[in-house]
Amino acid sequence: MATSPVFDTLSSPPSSNQDDPFLGFVEYARSTLASTSGDGGNELSDTPNGGDQPPWCWAVSRILKTCRAYPSGVTAAILLSDLFQAWIEQHKYLTSKRKPEVLDLLEKRQRRARLPNTVTIDSIYEKNFISPSSVIEAIIIDEFLLPGTNIYMLSLGDLWSSCTIDLYLHRRYYDYVGPNGILKKGREIFLTGCSLRTATEGSGKARLLPTEYIIILLDEDExxxxxxxxxxxxxxxxxxxxxxxxxxxxxxxxxxxxxxxxxxxxxxxxxxxxxxxxxxxxxxxxxxxxxxxxxxxxxxxxxxxxxxxxxxxxxxxxxxxxxxxxxxxxxxxxxxxxxxPVIQQEEQVVLSSTQMRTQETKSSQVSLPRDSHGAIDFSKYPFQMYVIDLRDKMSGVSLYGMVASICKQRTNASKTIYHLGIEDESGSIIVKLHFVESWSLARVGVGHRVYISSLTCSINSQRLEVSWFEREPGSSFVNLSCLPALLNSSCLHKLSHLSDISDQTDRTHICHVHLDQIEQFSIQAVLCHSSCSEPVNQRADGLYHCTFCECDCDCDKCTCSFQLHIYVSDESGKVFAWCTGQTASELLQISPDEFLALPEDERAMYLYTLQDESFMVAMVYCKRTGDGHNNTSNGSHFPDWEITQAQSNSPSSDVMFALRNCSSLPDILSVGAHMPLVR
Missing domain, CATH: 2.40.50.140 (Nucleic acid-binding proteins)
Structure with missing residues (x-):
């Protein structure tokens, strides 16, 4: 395998992850798994060059998956337990004296890349369940008729399991079994669309029910x-x-x-x-x-x-x-x-000197898969990739960075493509987001911290083009700044004082704050497009138009939402910020419809009751300069800081009940001019 000159000079990673608690925990989790992987005995790793540390992007994706499953928050123990179980399940290779001889022969063949949805036979037994979309990469151990019937069964094994499982063969494949059939001992097959018949008193073991979706593998060298x-x-x-x-x-x-x-x-x-x-x-x-x-x-x-x-x-x-x-x-x-199946070719990629030093790796290069078009798959690259590392013919790349700009591409009306500017410590790049139908990532704003995976890089018109496809296998897009578990998980963040955040505008800050007095003119109720949470404008013909998605919206595709400008403070200082949507409702502790239903004087009293309420908030610096359209947070009339999440620290109380039963209001609360709320 020749070393690719394209990757001889992969740059050194920028500064350490100490300033980012999330990245710090990722490295801590990876090193913890590496230190325990040697205790498994029969467990072998599937990382490049046989390393015992999981790839960086695998660890990040798994942590984020757990965070989305537990929005109320996770602990370090929960995350490490989930990571360890997933790592062992994905990479264990159980040796067994009961392993059929045919599997030993298969193991000696050149191995191909596993399909994304592949599950092992052992895991089917452990979970007593299989999803219809799961894939089984199997080899036929035996084929036989059930005694006293004309029902064919296949006994299946795989390379990663010590157990075998029986499959009721679908009748459309009966012509392929028998003495001269192709479905015989030693034949490899792929199957999906499976259902499991669990063990009963009569059968004693679980079996796979017939599936129509079986593909027979051939080997041109046979x-x-x-x-x-x-x-x-x-x-x-x-x-x-x-x-x-x-x-x-x-x-x-x-x-x-x-x-x-x-x-x-x-x-x-x-x-x-x-x-x-x-x-x-x-x-x-x-x-x-x-x-x-x-x-x-x-x-x-x-x-x-x-x-x-x-x-x-x-x-x-x-x-x-x-x-x-x-x-x-x-x-x-x-x-x-x-x-x-395509035979997986590999290419040697040279690590930078800084990566070798900081990661204490004994190897100066790793072997990564290369597809038929010459693109190298970085989905199992051991370390974090940065913008400065991106080159032509890369695939499976993951980036962690800050949103600098967002705009929709207007050159091709038949496709939904957005240009997302993303920057990290090493530089910035424009990523083309390809959607199947329309924008589907909810609210993403300038300054938000995001993780995006399964990027492809290619040279187009002498420029590097980075693309992301919504339904590409392995593709994901997670907005960490709007991830509830980040706010609720102390192991993934550290608290910041408001006096310190002005010097650190490149990250999401978690702060304990109090609300200053809220004025009615600081609140607007606006209609927003449900899919992107951006405000819509009403045209002369009565229809609503979303400038972010560049589409017309029916009323059923819009929701009423707050836009709130507010001062928040702690013992160190005060910051003027804005927020919208669910975050604004959380700070005001009331929905837009409920607030608008109040008489105007009761609105004033309600806002007065919120003064000095305590919250845990996530804040990002949302002011950017440069060419191109940015979304709502970049308007000149908006504050420089956005509150992306909020959670009350105060005991819950039924303020609305008290207001509805209040007989009189202090005159002073209803004095003053205020901007009317607009829908």
């Missing part, structure tokens, strides 16, 4: 498989399809490489997946999956060769009503799929 491919799949190419022959009942078989896998817009409630295939003549054809069939896409990987026997050939459906003259392939009742 004579039997090579003969099958040559005899059955080399007659036709995509250019040889004749519409008249299709109508006449001609059955076609094709052998082509998977070029891309993407989700299409739903037709009503029906999901669709599109697999683009390219044959050896360079002709391309779309292979469509509909409804439950989309589960099959879990078994495919870009670069693998697909052998399609008797696909259904139809016209390509562009939407719910129209059909084009373009032909496409579909998964029909007689279709059989074989797969020759």
């Amino acid at each position: 004579d039997e498989d090579a003969m099958l491919l040559g005899a059955q799949f080399c007659t036709y190419s995509f250019s040889s399809i004749s519409p008249s022959d299709v109508k006449g009942g001609t059955c076609y078989s094709f052998y082509a490489r998977i070029e891309s896998i993407e989700s299409l817009e739903n037709l009503g409630n029906i999901q669709r997946k599109q697999i683009t295939l390219i044959d050896n003549e360079g002709w391309k054809m779309k292979f469509l999956l509909w409804g439950e069939q989309v589960l099959l896409a879990n078994l495919f990987s870009v670069g693998s060769m697909l052998a399609l026997d008797t696909p259904f050939i139809s016209n390509y459906v562009t939407n719910g009503r129209e059909e084009s003259e373009e032909l496409c392939l579909e998964y029909g009742s007689a279709t059989q799929i074989y797969l020759v």
